[in-house]
Amino acid sequence: MMDYYQHKTILITGAASGIGKRFAERVSGVPGVTLILWDLNADSLNETADDLMENCKVDRSIIDITDANRVELEAERLIKQNLTPDIILNCAGIVTGKLFQEYRYHEIDKTLRVNVSGSMFVVRAFINRMIERGSGHIVNLASASGYIGNPRMSVYAASKWAVLGWSDSLYLEMKQNHTGIDITTVIPSYIDTGMFEGVKAPLLTPILKTEDIVNRMLKGIAKRKRSIKAPFMVRLTPVLKGILPASFFDWIAGRIFGVYQTMDSFKGRNN
Template sequence: MQRMTNKTVLITGGASGIGKIMARLLLERGAKVILWDINKLKIDETISELASKGTVVGFIVDVSDSNQIEQTAKKVKKEIGVVDVLINNAGIVAGKYFHEHTTLDISKTMDINASAPMLITKEFLNDMLDQNSGHICNIASSGGLISNPKMSVYAASKWSVIGWSDSLRLEMKLLKKNINITTIMPYYINTGMFDGVKSKIPILAPETAALAIIKAMEQKKRMVTIPGYMYRLTRIGQGFMSINVFDWFAGKVLGIYKTMEHFTGHKK
């Protein structure tokens, strides 16, 4: 069991949604929390709300900008010190058919969802290697396990995260380093990001999802789907069914292929 007491934890996308809830849960466990977010107002609101629970600071950063990542990481190291736990949580989705995506939709989704976790981890991993301890938690998606209409670019970004994240875990194992890597693959979470989604499989409550992620890190789990049966449903189904049968199972029985039909996303 890994304790978070006195650990310095950095959460990207930490000023709203499950990032904000995870920040609270970590503060309640005695951690020191660093929030990275693009929205200054939300950072200020979150710090004001959570300050009574412990040490929490925030940095404004657009994680789609590699220069901002590098410069903000330097600032964190100078002002705060070594980051013990990194949670790559920031993400976006553009729920459209692929041909409707703009070039900006594609590049922004890949920059934030796929490239940013790698670039941010690169900034803090060497310190973890030097002290031979640390934990990196990458929030992917069950969309990285199963294809889905109107999620092609999002799914591509999350498949990328899963492949990179678990490869990083194996590298740490081969190097015999005490650095844990946890890959999280949640189903839809009711945070506003997926407003309009209709699903036969229950949509996750934010508090439930955030708590499951924190517990997964405490238990040093390696790959976690939320709910837990999602991995078995997808991997076993894909392994034993033909493509046509699996399409019927995922599309008709589970209704997954129709979940994005009425997607609206965050209200502007």
């Protein structure tokens, strides 16, 4: 499995915490790996980068991925240094858990910019160079909320629906044009990264450990899977939603599995 990552340059956004950080730690010991770590949290990013420099080459940038001009400048710098990524891992993301009428306009804008536009900007900055090279792998972190709406998650769910649609379309474009670029979409339920602190796990859908989803990602990416879904109920949800009447599906999801109450005690990160 880990052979796939040998001698690859891997760009990770949101690399200072959660899935991005743990993924970086796991691949840092692979022979020949170069890590490009992007995050807006300077202290955490520098701490992570300093730790990983003992194992591999590390290039770090304190960067707001919603700033298209900055992303483009960083991409140009890396390309000139022959550091065009072999793998782009879009892990940066945010969530605000509240009823839609409670959102401030800037919270809506920020969620969509970080979770959707930011990931698109990062890929757009490198994709032509990847196409010219004839190889690359883009990994986008979506969510089970892209399959099913949920109270107090309207804007976050909207952003992840967008990620799913973009990833599917991008996959088809790359395949139809024989670019040699793989697209993998990661679709998990809640993960214990701290981002969803306080949520209540639905019936039969346990909160995933960070280590578990990273292990699944390492394996699935190496196999060039189109999607990585976890746990099992995430795979079953779109099937049930497709065959059941909407009102009956809502009754099962809300009354039986408790999906629609999962965010009632949401706290989130304290930063």
